[in-house]
Amino acid sequence: MGGGTEAFPDLGKHCQLSDCKQLDFLPFKCDGCHKVFCVEHRSYKSHDCTNPDHNSRKVLVCETCSSSIEIPRNSKGGEAEMELILKQHEKSGDCDPKKKKKPTCGVRRCKEILTFSNTSTCKSCHINFCLKHRFQSDHVCNGNRMPAVAAAARAGGGVRPFLVALASRNGQDCVKKSNGSASASKPSTSVKAY
Secondary structure, eight states: OOOSSSSOOOOOEESSSTTOOOOOOSEOOTTTTEEEEOOOTTTTTTOOOTTTTOOOEEEEEEETTTOEEEETOOOOOOOHHHHHHHHHHHHOOOGGGGOOOOOBOSTTTTTOOOOOOEEETTTTTTEEEEGGOOSGGGGTOOOOOOHHHHHHTTTTTTOOOHHHHHHHHHTTSSSOOOSSOHHHHOOOOOOOOO
């Protein structure tokens, strides 16, 4: 079935969906089934495409090393074929069980796996912790001596971790230390008006 009008017979094409057949001057060609559709039926779902996942990549995860193995596009996806792909992966030398171990939180019984978004490094002991144990009061910090407020929090004083972190600063960032001069201790009282 062609397209166009009497004046312009080569302009546009008819939608190849059996219920539509609308003449569209800007038709869409499906890259899955290679048929032509109008704007309403251009998506894979709207015209029930026979090959909607032609561009998708399928991956098989190795249980030994947790690495992902790409399955070839022409694969049928049977169990025997998947076992063959896993055996080829093991024989290739890429399968290393040491790769499977992922970094976890530095607290003894915490099993939280550390990722980019939930990792915090302690500035005192330089160990990686999850966000739950990021404060010195929440992990056994060997870097510096803990302030009294942090010790009280660990003992069950009910102090919030934010207050512990604030107390551990000891005013280092908030107040500039004076160098002992008299001018630094006296505020200036003169005001200039222009």
